[in-house]
Amino acid sequence: MxxxxxxxxxxxxxxxxxxxxxxxxxxxxxxxxxxxxxxRKQSLLGDAISHAxxxxxxxxxxxxxxKNTSAFLLGxxxxxxxxxxxxxxxxxxxxxxxxxxxxxxxSLFFGFGMLLMTYIQKMPNANQAGxxxxxxxxxxxxxxxxxWLMFWVTLGALIILLLFWKEFKILLFDPEYTLTLxxxxxxxxxxxxxxxxxxxxxxxxxxxxxxxxxxLLAPAAAARQWTDKLWVMIVLAALFGAMSGIGxxxxxxxxxxxxxxxxxxxxxAGFVGISFIFAPNRGLIxxxxxxxxxxxxxxLHKTLAFMYEIAKTHEDFQHPHAxxxxxxxxxYSRKSMKKLAEKNLITFDQKMWSLTKEGFEQAANLxxxxxxxx
Amino acid sequence: MSxxxxxxxxxxMLVAVACAIPGTFLVLRKMAMISDAISHxxxxxxxxxxxxxxxxxxxxxIVLAAATGVLTVVMVEFIQKTGLVKxxxxxxxxxxxxxxxxxxxIARHANDVHLDVDAxxxxxxxxxxxxxxxxxxxxxGPKALWVIGSILLITLILLFSFFKExxxxxxxSQLAATLGFSPAxxxxxxxxxxxxTTVGAFDAxxxxxxVALMIAPAATAYLxxxxxxxxxxxxxxxxxxxxxxxxxxxxxxxxxxxxxxTSVLGLFFFAAFLFAPxxxxxxxxxxxxxxxxxxxxxxxxxxxxxxxxESERHIDHLQDHINWQRVRAKSVLRLARNNNMxxxxxxxxxxxxxxxxxxxxxxxxITSDKTTALESMKDxxxxxxx
Numbered sequence: 001m002x003x004x005x006x007x008x009x010x011x012x013x014x015x016x017x018x019x020x021x022x023x024x025x026x027x028x029x030x031x032x033x034x035x036x037x038x039x040r041k042q043s044l045l046g047d048a049i050s051h052a053x054x055x056x057x058x059x060x061x062x063x064x065x066x067k068n069t070s071a072f073l074l075g076x077x078x079x080x081x082x083x084x085x086x087x088x089x090x091x092x093x094x095x096x097x098x099x100x101x102x103x104x105x106x107s108l109f110f111g112f113g114m115l116l117m118t119y120i121q122k123m124p125n126a127n128q129a130g131x132x133x134x135x136x137x138x139x140x141x142x143x144x145x146x147x148w149l150m151f152w153v154t155l156g157a158l159i160i161l162l163l164f165w166k167e168f169k170i171l172l173f174d175p176e177y178t179l180t181l182x183x184x185x186x187x188x189x190x191x192x193x194x195x196x197x198x199x200x201x202x203x204x205x206x207x208x209x210x211x212x213x214x215x216l217l218a219p220a221a222a223a224r225q226w227t228d229k230l231w232v233m234i235v236l237a238a239l240f241g242a243m244s245g246i247g248x249x250x251x252x253x254x255x256x257x258x259x260x261x262x263x264x265x266x267x268x269a270g271f272v273g274i275s276f277i278f279a280p281n282r283g284l285i286x287x288x289x290x291x292x293x294x295x296x297x298x299x300l301h302k303t304l305a306f307m308y309e310i311a312k313t314h315e316d317f318q319h320p321h322a323x324x325x326x327x328x329x330x331x332y333s334r335k336s337m338k339k340l341a342e343k344n345l346i347t348f349d350q351k352m353w354s355l356t357k358e359g360f361e362q363a364a365n366l367x368x369x370x371x372x373x374x
Numbered sequence: 375m376s377x378x379x380x381x382x383x384x385x386x387m388l389v390a391v392a393c394a395i396p397g398t399f400l401v402l403r404k405m406a407m408i409s410d411a412i413s414h415x416x417x418x419x420x421x422x423x424x425x426x427x428x429x430x431x432x433x434x435x436i437v438l439a440a441a442t443g444v445l446t447v448v449m450v451e452f453i454q455k456t457g458l459v460k461x462x463x464x465x466x467x468x469x470x471x472x473x474x475x476x477x478x479x480i481a482r483h484a485n486d487v488h489l490d491v492d493a494x495x496x497x498x499x500x501x502x503x504x505x506x507x508x509x510x511x512x513x514x515g516p517k518a519l520w521v522i523g524s525i526l527l528i529t530l531i532l533l534f535s536f537f538k539e540x541x542x543x544x545x546x547s548q549l550a551a552t553l554g555f556s557p558a559x560x561x562x563x564x565x566x567x568x569x570x571t572t573v574g575a576f577d578a579x580x581x582x583x584x585v586a587l588m589i590a591p592a593a594t595a596y597l598x599x600x601x602x603x604x605x606x607x608x609x610x611x612x613x614x615x616x617x618x619x620x621x622x623x624x625x626x627x628x629x630x631x632x633x634x635x636t637s638v639l640g641l642f643f644f645a646a647f648l649f650a651p652x653x654x655x656x657x658x659x660x661x662x663x664x665x666x667x668x669x670x671x672x673x674x675x676x677x678x679x680x681x682x683x684e685s686e687r688h689i690d691h692l693q694d695h696i697n698w699q700r701v702r703a704k705s706v707l708r709l710a711r712n713n714n715m716x717x718x719x720x721x722x723x724x725x726x727x728x729x730x731x732x733x734x735x736x737x738x739x740i741t742s743d744k745t746t747a748l749e750s751m752k753d754x755x756x757x758x759x760x
Contacts, residue, residue, distance in 0.1 A: 038459070038460075038463055041460050041462060041463075042462075043460065043462040043463040043465070043466045044407050044410075044462045044465060044466050046466070047410070047466060051582070089655070090647065093655050093658050093659075094597060094647065094650075094653055094654075094655070094658070095596075095653060096401075096593055096596060096597070097404045097406075099404050099405065099406045099407045099462075100401050100404070100406040100589060100592075100593050100596075102406070102407055103406035103407050103409065103410050103585055103588075103589040104406075104586075104589050104590055104593050104643060106410060106582075106585065107410070107582055107583065107585040107586030107589060107590065107636060108586055108590060108636055108637075108639060108640035108643065109640075110582050110586075110636070111582070111583055111586050111632065111633050111635070111636020111637055111639070111640065112633065112636060112637045112640055113633075114496060114582075114630050114632065114633035114636070115624075115627070115629050115630055115633030115634050115636070115637050116629075116633075117630075117633075118629040118630035118633060119627050119628070119629040122628050122629065135491075135492060135495065136477070136491065136492075210414060210470065210473055210495070211470045211473070211474060213466045213470060214466065214467065214470030214471065214474075216466075217463055217466040217467055218467060218470075221458075221459050221463050221467060224458075224459065225458060255482075257481045257482055258478060258481055258482070259477065259478075259481055261474075261477075262473075262474035262475075262477040262478050262481075263474070263478065265470050265471060265474040266471060266474050266475070266478070269467065269470075269471040269474075272467055276453075276456065276458055282458060284456060284458075287456075
């Protein structure tokens with residue numbers, strides 16, 4: 001199956017449609033909530049939460065004794081939240097830094113989850129509790145009920161987002177101010193974090209523990225480069241996320257032996273790369289152009305200032321001087337002379353140059369922050 | 375104990391020590407998450423190495439994988455330097471991308487590669503004794519033992535020869551630079567050591583457990599001490615104890631050894647988190663409570679100092695006017711009375727001579743903005759602390 005075939009099959013084939021819808025929805029909700037994680041500098045929290053969810057899944061199995069997706073999700077949610085609050089408590093109450101707390105909870109919870117999983121596999125009624133499924137995700141196992149669940153979560157997140165838009169926004173950019181205004185910051189914070197945990201837990205089944213953090217971060221990091229407005233960023237991130245989901249599913253369906261999760265992540269990483277390079281204003285190319293332009297401007301200014309110092313000594317400032325004077329001057333070039341001439345600031349021929357009236361005035365005011373308009 | 379059992383415990387202990395040493399410095403340098411990133415992003419290096427050598431413990435594979443680890447650090451730093459995203463975002467972007475490439479490489483060549491991603495991530499210590507190191511027909515023990523043993527040896531040599539440099543560059547990189555040893559060299563040296571250790575350990579204990587073995591002992595030790603040498607010692611000790619405890623726990627439950635070691639590590643950390651003297655949750659909580667009650671008492675004493683009228687000094691006043699709850703009001707009064715600061719007659723509270731002296735001095739310190747001096751005042755005046 002190639003990509004064209006995939007898109008023609010998309011509307012007729014049930015499985016393909018379900019998976020595509022699922023990954024697109026997941027990408028959208030992750031992009032949306034990931035924006036907050038990126039802006040709050042909690043990028044790696046997603047990674048920690050996704051690992052911390054594992055023991056919850058195992059415990060849910062031990063208690064329920066059946067493979068029940070919603071029980072798994074609930075277990076994952078509880079242990080994800082427990083991990084998150086423990087991280088907070090470590091950072092707040094001890095002198096350990098947040099990176100240590102994240103790494104600790106991530107690996108300790110995961111290790112404990114692994115212990116439980118291997119223990120379960122030895123239990124008589126366990127036929128593979130599906131550790132692998134949650135490690136790497138299997139988009140192919142998505143069914144319609146999963147899609148509906150994702151849909152409701154996305155919708156819920158959207159409604160909460162719109163309801164608490166002002167609170168979220170102000171908490172993001174100025175938490176202290178939010179507190180002084182009398183908002184219950186802890187409540188807003190817990191609300192935001194809970195939705196993030198929920199989105200991560202939903203994503204586990206599709207892209208897996210390891211790659212979940214990229215699902216959360218990549219669309220948001222890409223969207224950040226294109227805008228400085230929060231709502232534009234969130235919309236863009238949701239869009240990038242959905243597109244990564246669809247693109248990744250398309251590519252992985254078109255080749256044999258390609259699991260969906262890693263491909264989605266690579267597509268999302270592609271978006272990040274493109275945004276880093278090409279985004280206007282913030283992108284690397286834009287940065288470079290600005291840098292070169294500033295440097296050239298500076299060179300012209302320098303040359304002009306040098307000329308001004310010479311012209312000043314002469315009674316008639318338009319009196320021509322020899323180009324030879326520039327021999328010891330760093331940063332002089334024919335090109336910059338030509339540029340200055342183009343701007344009508346100087347005139348020059350083979351051997352001599354002179355400032356024009358305009359050039360003299362501009363040079364005199366070069367370092368004057370408040371030039372007086374004549 | 376049978377021979378494989380001893381060998382497994384030996385490997386686990388060596389891995390624990392080899393991880394705890396670079397881990398201590400990672401935690402101190404606030405780079406703990408880098409170890410998580412490295413442990414995942416070495417996958418493509420391992421896969422390429424495996425394509426070439428077909429042997430998970432060959433030196434070439436270790437070099438290639440360690441190079442990918444260092445590459446991760448370089449990429450993270452490059453992205454960070456562009457200023458487009460924060461450091462933690464850079465980490466979160468780089469390692470999943472590299473890991474994905476590794477997973478896809480394995481998937482595309484599933485037929486010619488006998489390598490499982492979950493084997494890399496989770497490892498299986500129980501199988502380690504079966505892969506023997508044979509030289510000319512003589513059995514020299516498990517390969518993993520040799521690999522991790524040599525890595526540990528190199529780490530120890532590096533630690534002892536560069537201890538001073540590491541210490542200075544960890545705590546004061548500017549001082550290190552002015553003294554003439556390059557912080558960058560130390561940084562990349564440490565990163566390389568961490569990468570090599572991760573690679574050497576993954577096939578025994580799995581990449582994620584490596585992270586636990588690096589961070590958890592160091593974090594536990596950091597809660598208990600602030601002396602670098604002691605911290606290294608405690609970290610190594612915690613690592614060793616968890617390795618042995620974890621093995622027997624796994625033996626008892628018949629479950630994953632790596633998972634059991636991590637769980638024991640988790641218990642150690644949890645215990646330190648709760649009970650560590652000075653730094654633990656309980657002692658921090660008690661300190662905060664004490665501080666709160668002592669500040670309340672000081673406020674109340676100052677209030678008494680300012681008011682001569684009886685209505686302001688009535689015992690119910692605390693509840694009615696200052697709005698303190700019963701329990702709090704009681705404990706404040708008890709503390710003040712135990713310290714001989716106040717006397718209560720007919721439900722009217724008045725300051726004693728000592729109380730007057732204490733409040734006078736306190737006011738002096740507060741108005742001259744020397745509030746830190748209050749702590750030494752407390753030592754001087756208080757018979758009982760809050």
